[in-house]
Amino acid sequence: MSIPGQLNPSPRVLLGPGPSDVHPRVLTAMATPLVGHLDPEFLVLMNETQDMLRQVFRTQNRLTFPVSGTGSAGMETCVVNLIEPGDRMVVCVNGVFGQRMTDVAQRAGPAVTTVERPWGEVFDLNQLREVLQRVRPKVLGIVHAETSTGAWQPLEGLGPLCHEFETLLLVDTVTSLAGVPVEVDAWEVDAVYSGTQKCLSCPPGLAPVSFSPRAVEAINRRKTKVQSWYLDMTMVQRYWGEERFYHHTAPITAIYALREALRLVLEEGLEVRFTRHLRNHQALKAGLAALGIGYAAAEGHQLPQLNAVRIPAGADDLTTRKRLLGEFGIEIGGGLGDFKGKVWRVGLMGHASRPNNVLLFLAALEQCLVAQGVKVPPGAGVAAANRVYAG
């Protein structure tokens, strides 16, 4: 028998694609002793969490709550509840998470049509109108913030377009929620999922979701049972709704954490938070440009919270990331799929989107690049970022 030692992880600055650094108040909330999942006090905490989620999603949707799994469980929840064998679904693919949604959908039995854009680019309404017209799907799925490419998909107009064709609009907001505007009601989004470990700055483990009345109606009209018992909204909504009917034991502590994270978001204010994300992104971008580093996503469609940038000539992917982690405790992400070895992903998400992190990262990156013989103008990254902050 062997028992490992006390938990003692090294301090990290989490600037990858998630998890992001968690606010100390959220960490403290997680040390709170538990109440039961049917305790009257817990039911109040659930209501409060749902109410705050509605504010952050900017929706009145009654069926808004956190699924008991990570963001990918949120994706699967939306897909398997909305579609059933015999249905048609369109998935927009311009990165890993569109690919994942395709895989999830194909396992649920419908005919899946994919529509593609090169990695780093986004879809326009004309392309989507064409596929809607041709396929007439029950559901169209699209990623708002493609974490693999840093591309920021515009969504204005897409909801009404889908509804012209009686198609439900499903949107992945895992990396966008609470970092850039997500307007569930104004955009007429029918189903949306997110994750807690990105711009909400909460540990991974929950997937906030929201379903429009139109989506709920579609779920209630299903001919077959949802293939996943665990993610079956027809049952889960009875626990998160007024009945409080037992389904599975809610992850109490994770909900404590989410509640505290949502309080922090609303205390700051959504608009202030979006502006903060944008400003730190602009500083980072200026700094990286000064070091000769450009973005993987198309200009005008770059996410402020997830900066996917091209690894500069002369720098080795792993060498750089290892040194950043080993010397400075800074985590950034490598590339996924087509972008493996070509792209770094620098997250400035939620609590981690701070000038301190931008300046430290630029300074540390300069040191790592110089150590590999990459020529960069000394101090130029930090200086460029500081000019943005001063401006």
Place this chain on the structure above:
Amino acid sequence: MSIPGQLNPSPRVLLGPGPSDVHPRVLTAMATPLVGHLDPEFLVLMNETQDMLRQVFRTQNRLTFPVSGTGSAGMETCVVNLIEPGDRMVVCVNGVFGQRMTDVAQRAGPAVTTVERPWGEVFDLNQLREVLQRVRPKVLGIVHAETSTGAWQPLEGLGPLCHEFETLLLVDTVTSLAGVPVEVDAWEVDAVYSGTQKCLSCPPGLAPVSFSPRAVEAINRRKTKVQSWYLDMTMVQRYWGEERFYHHTAPITAIYALREALRLVLEEGLEVRFTRHLRNHQALKAGLAALGIGYAAAEGHQLPQLNAVRIPAGADDLTTRKRLLGEFGIEIGGGLGDFKGKVWRVGLMGHASRPNNVLLFLAALEQCLVAQGVKVPPGAGVAAANRVYAG
């Protein structure tokens, strides 16, 4: 916009069917800042957690790890990975969780045969041999500790019996693991799932699972993709195995908690822990008997950690539970399904299995019963429990 106040739940003594009281060291571990899910330090923590899980499951199974969901997600993981359309499965039903396994299995497409026993009773090998012979299923599923009835299913001999018929044995150990012996290898169990919020005394949110080499082989021989992407072992095992291939973001904090909870289990020692659970159960049982309260499960098959007892004449279910919670902060569980309104479920799980809780509960229950006009010999419950502790 409205923002609720600071998290401030009332102190509770969690003596229900789960979640159980979490050890302070586990709560403290959850306040630890995060590292990334691919951080080399996290990979070590994953290995340590898997190694400790193997010790607690008493198995050498390589594929042993916590699924990123609650116990029910563990159930679904085992079922949907082992079976596919065209397969036959037998589920043993003598309570809510056998019923749930049936529902989960039916959604995965196989022919499901149920074999039943009255609630509170257990299955014997002869009954199961008959059904194995008749159905020749790919998988037989059975619940070790039926949380709805408090029945303790003996499992000795069942693995070899299943293997006679080339059937895989799937066992629900949600409420048994770390409370009573679970011998995955010695009993030849092929797939097993548990939950963290019972005798491991960790918050709900993870489902430890383990698959035998025979089960892994069956998974690798599948003709169809696993219907759940999120729970697909053919992919998840690449993250929890040597490749560390990204699948979904692991719930870092929940794994911190589980690791600490497992350390506590192994520091105490499994045998000592089982004896402790048994002793506190005996004291509780003696105390309840002195108050005229008997068990719902058959004599000789009563779980020490989950005491399902018949509500005595003259006592009202809700009145009693509300008073216990309101006056004393003590949570016990009501009955589920057939046992609703007829049974209380008193958990003495993990950290909550302590003489303090037994004595306090008996004393508080006496007060609640007397307040409703139920005649009980004053102090008899506590006195009877104390005699057990003195013996």
